[in-house]
Amino acid sequence: MISAAAQRLPFFRRLLSSLLSSTPSAIMADLPTTYAHQVPIAIIGGTGLSSLPSSSFTPIALIPETPTPWGLPSSPISILSYTPPTSAPHSKPQVVAFLARHGSHHQYAPHEIPNRANVAALKKLGVRSVVGFSAVGSLREEVKPRDFCVAGGVVDWTKGVRPWTFFEAGMVGHISMADPFDKLLSEAIYSAISAPGVLEGEDIKVHKNNTVICIEGPQFSTRSESLLYRSLPTTPPISCINMSAVPECKLFREAEIAYALILMSTDYDSWHSTNEGVSVNMVMGHMVANGKNAQRAVVAILEELSRDEEGEVVRAKRWERESRGGVMGLYKRDGRGDEAVERLRWLFGEEWLREPEAEGEGEGELVTGEELVDEKVKEEA
Numbered sequence: 001m002i003s004a005a006a007q008r009l010p011f012f013r014r015l016l017s018s019l020l021s022s023t024p025s026a027i028m029a030d031l032p033t034t035y036a037h038q039v040p041i042a043i044i045g046g047t048g049l050s051s052l053p054s055s056s057f058t059p060i061a062l063i064p065e066t067p068t069p070w071g072l073p074s075s076p077i078s079i080l081s082y083t084p085p086t087s088a089p090h091s092k093p094q095v096v097a098f099l100a101r102h103g104s105h106h107q108y109a110p111h112e113i114p115n116r117a118n119v120a121a122l123k124k125l126g127v128r129s130v131v132g133f134s135a136v137g138s139l140r141e142e143v144k145p146r147d148f149c150v151a152g153g154v155v156d157w158t159k160g161v162r163p164w165t166f167f168e169a170g171m172v173g174h175i176s177m178a179d180p181f182d183k184l185l186s187e188a189i190y191s192a193i194s195a196p197g198v199l200e201g202e203d204i205k206v207h208k209n210n211t212v213i214c215i216e217g218p219q220f221s222t223r224s225e226s227l228l229y230r231s232l233p234t235t236p237p238i239s240c241i242n243m244s245a246v247p248e249c250k251l252f253r254e255a256e257i258a259y260a261l262i263l264m265s266t267d268y269d270s271w272h273s274t275n276e277g278v279s280v281n282m283v284m285g286h287m288v289a290n291g292k293n294a295q296r297a298v299v300a301i302l303e304e305l306s307r308d309e310e311g312e313v314v315r316a317k318r319w320e321r322e323s324r325g326g327v328m329g330l331y332k333r334d335g336r337g338d339e340a341v342e343r344l345r346w347l348f349g350e351e352w353l354r355e356p357e358a359e360g361e362g363e364g365e366l367v368t369g370e371e372l373v374d375e376k377v378k379e380e381a
């Protein structure tokens with residue numbers, strides 16, 4: 001006797017694989033594999049958002065998984081052009097990069113995602129602002145399945161098994177992480193997706209400044225854990241749960257790129273008195289609806305960002321060279337790991353590693369710790 005749940009499985013498998021695979025390779029096969037210009041905006045698609053709609057986006061290049069010092073990114077990066085409809089005369093055409101977080105075939109579990117390679121590959125394309133999408137459980141009654149939230153804070157509940165920093169191995173850095181989501185970008189996104197008519201569906205709400213807790217996964221939380229997370233005294237209280245916000249948000253901050261995260265609610269996790277505990281089957285219907293709304297959200301966001309005449313929001317000058325100040329002894333030779341220096345040079349470029357003031361002439365060579373000490377002693381003498 002086969003249970004009803006087992007009979008439904010092939011259907012769910014088919015639905016899942018069609019939802020999780022990116023744009024068919026036949027469509028992409030003839031595209032150029034390089035793109036000569038900088039691409040300031042990128043979208044990271046998660047569960048439910050595996051591609052951008054061909055009705056609004058035209059693929060112009062498909063960059064294969066390019067090696068970075070941290071390995072290969074999760075998926076090829078699609079470069080697409082967005083042409084606004086004639087009904088939006090103020091909007092300008094834009095080019096955007098798209099990366100599938102879990103891979104083109106959803107082959108990477110949350111703890112296997114090559115986050116550092118993803119961030120590095122996007123930075124190399126000139127990306128300055130990233131909007132991530134993530135399927136989340138809701139830990140609050142008022143965040144209903146299919147509601148969208150713009151993340152405002154994060155609690156890192158991962159278990160330390162994911163590589164989570166660019167600053168290590170002789171290039172130690174401690175980067176401020178109080179507010180890992182970029183405020184300007186998050187505000188622009190909220191204003192875009194909360195406008196009437198952008199998201200479809202009865203009684204859909206867009207929330208903002210939500211705190212998300214990121215667990216290790218890939219299992220969902222136990223009921224006891226779900227109740228514990230709800231009771232943690234953060235401000236605002238934790239309202240969403242996922243498995244991918246960390247280290248993605250932290251690495252973008254380290255890489256000096258503005259990052260915002262849209263949380264798409266699919267379930268009430270395992271705390272809610274009316275459910276038997278979250279499962280993939282339970283989230284499926286909501287995921288399909290959320291995926292369609294995510295595509296509408298991307299269009300609305302690009303239209304909103306095209307109003308950014310000065311480029312203040314998108315170009316994110318505010319983060320440029322922010323991480324340098326957090327690196328301990330950036331200019332010392334002693335104790336530096338050569339490989340680590342090379343990796344950071346790949347990520348940030350030559351200029352980033354120079355210290356213009358110390359040389360006075362702007363030559364910007366790396367100096368030894370001893371030289372710095374000598375200078376200090378001379379000054380004080």
Ligand SMILES: CSC[C@H]1O[C@H](OP(=O)(O)O)[C@H](O)[C@@H]1O
Nearest residue numbers: 046047110133134135242243244
């Ligand atoms: C299939 S539900 C669990 C899965 O969905 C979320 O993925 P993403 O953040 O990439 O949309 C969540 O973080 C888990 O990885």
Ligand SMILES: Nc1ncnc2[nH]cnc12
Nearest residue numbers: 135136137241242243269
């Ligand atoms: N309940 C949940 N826990 C963690 N990640 C999720 N993604 C979607 N629902 C989730």
